[in-house]
Amino acid sequence: MSFCDTIWEDVAPLRRAILDHPFLNALADGTLEAESFRHYIVQDSLYLAEYARVLALAAARAPSAAGRLEFSDGAKVAVQVEEALHQAFFAQFGVTAEMAHGSEPTPACLGYTSYLSALAATRSYEELIAGILPCFWVYWEVGCNVKPRAVSPNPYAAWIDTYAAPSFGEATRRVCALVDEAAAAASPATRAGMATAFRNATRFEWMFWDSAWHRAGWPI
Numbered sequence: 001m002s003f004c005d006t007i008w009e010d011v012a013p014l015r016r017a018i019l020d021h022p023f024l025n026a027l028a029d030g031t032l033e034a035e036s037f038r039h040y041i042v043q044d045s046l047y048l049a050e051y052a053r054v055l056a057l058a059a060a061r062a063p064s065a066a067g068r069l070e071f072s073d074g075a076k077v078a079v080q081v082e083e084a085l086h087q088a089f090f091a092q093f094g095v096t097a098e099m100a101h102g103s104e105p106t107p108a109c110l111g112y113t114s115y116l117s118a119l120a121a122t123r124s125y126e127e128l129i130a131g132i133l134p135c136f137w138v139y140w141e142v143g144c145n146v147k148p149r150a151v152s153p154n155p156y157a158a159w160i161d162t163y164a165a166p167s168f169g170e171a172t173r174r175v176c177a178l179v180d181e182a183a184a185a186a187s188p189a190t191r192a193g194m195a196t197a198f199r200n201a202t203r204f205e206w207m208f209w210d211s212a213w214h215r216a217g218w219p220i
């Protein structure tokens with residue numbers, strides 16, 4: 001089993017909880033309230049802007065040209081998705097520029113992006129890219145899981161198609177290969193840190209859905 005296969009198995013209960021989350025069930029059957037999706041898409045827009053910065057930091061630190069290319073390309077795609085997909089959804093679901101720009105990141109969003117930035121600032125490159133991976137892999141699994149059970153037509157079809165797209169699966173596989181390569185050359189302590197980063201980022205993925213479902217804000 002590769003390192004990625006092992007850490008993916010380790011988070012199987014978290015992945016199950018994500019696939020069973022009421023937000024994704026409602027998104028698949030088309031009953032998700034527009035207000036919940038608006039909450040999600042505004043937060044995701046804030047998330048992707050920060051995620052793109054983290055990918056750029058990973059690109060800067062990657063020891064191989066393959067890593068520099070993958071993460072700099074990922075940084076570019078994250079900004080493009082933010083600009084294209086999200087702007088289209090903003091229009092479709094009536095999110096105004098003021099609503100988008102006036103929104104603060106929720107605890108789940110700020111927690112996730114701050115965690116990834118902290119990995120970039122204070123942990124090894126290996127731990128950083130293990131923390132980056134769930135964003136790809138969990139969404140790819142979600143896209144592939146939701147697409148066959150989604151009603152047609154579905155108001156969220158463009159979102160589902162983005163993450164079930166073969167090109168997104170290929171990007172996920174390439175990032176997995178970089179993580180496996182980094183793990184193979186890493187010490188046991190670093191590998192343990194990588195598994196922790198991967199698990200924590202996967203937890204944040206669940207929290208992101210849950211926060212959108214409850215339209216959570218700051219408690220104070």
Ligand SMILES: Cc1ncc(CO)c(N)n1
Pocket residue numbers: 044047048134135136139205208
């Ligand atoms: C929170 C989150 N995780 C992963 C992705 C996939 O890019 C996304 N758009 N948002």
